[in-house]
Amino acid sequence: MPSLHGCRTSRSPYGLHRGHRLFDETGVPYEEWDGDTLAARVPGIDTGRYWPPRRLDDGAFWADASGSLGAVYTPDAGYVTDPKLAAQNLAVAAARQGAEFRFHSAVTAIESGGGRVRAVRLADGARLPCEVVVNAAGPWSGRLNALAGVGSDFTIGVRPLRQEVAHVPAPAGYQGPAVRGSSGTVMG
Numbered sequence: 131m132p133s134l135h136g137c138r139t140s141r142s143p144y145g146l147h148r149g150h151r152l153f154d155e156t157g158v159p160y161e162e163w164d165g166d167t168l169a170a171r172v173p174g175i176d177t178g179r180y181w182p183p184r185r186l187d188d189g190a191f192w193a194d195a196s197g198s199l200g201a202v203y204t205p206d207a208g209y210v211t212d213p214k215l216a217a218q219n220l221a222v223a224a225a226r227q228g229a230e231f232r233f234h235s236a237v238t239a240i241e242s243g244g245g246r247v248r249a250v251r252l253a254d255g256a257r258l259p260c261e262v263v264v265n266a267a268g269p270w271s272g273r274l275n276a277l278a279g280v281g282s283d284f285t286i287g288v289r290p291l292r293q294e295v296a297h298v299p300a301p302a303g304y305q306g307p308a309v310r311g312s313s314g315t316v317m318g
Contacts, residue, residue, distance in 0.1 A: 158204065159204070159206055161203045163200050165198030165200055177199050178194075178195025178199070180195055213268050235254065237251070239277060242279065247261060247262060247278065272287055
């Protein structure tokens with residue numbers, strides 16, 4: 131399913147957003163939409179910019195929008211709202227390439243050399259030679275990155291936490307994109 135990624139302003143963030151540079155480098159097609167284009171392409175969406183976030187008991191919660199939001203549309207790159215499904219998709223793709231799986235096995239070390247992964251060590255003492263590690267550890271991925279000695283330069287970290295998530299199913303017959311706001315909210 132194609133997806134929309136919310137932008138904070140209706141002006142193009144091109145050149146300011148690392149993801150767009152990566153899209154360009156890897157050939158991922160995308161379109162930058164201003165607020166008017168977003169409203170025309172996704173009927174019924176509120177393109178208002180309500181910032182900063184406010185609590186419901188804050189009088190400013192009901193204030194009018196301070197501007198409009200644009201979006202980045204990725205027709206070939208979807209957004210998976212279900213982490214379990216995302217991990218399953220990665221597993222299926224990896225299996226097609228010959229990956230082997232060890233379930234219920236704790237990773238204790240990741241060996242590397244020359245800037246490449248060489249092996250994964252498990253708590254039972256097994257050493258699994260490999261050239262690639264796919265980190266689909268969800269909230270624990272930060273710990274796995276630390277074992278591999280990577281991720282210290284990531285601008286966003288992850289950690290296990292409890293968070294309330296609301297999911298509203300798309301209306302019957304909806305064929306439009308999934309919409310992910312800057313807060314991570316997904317609609318569609």
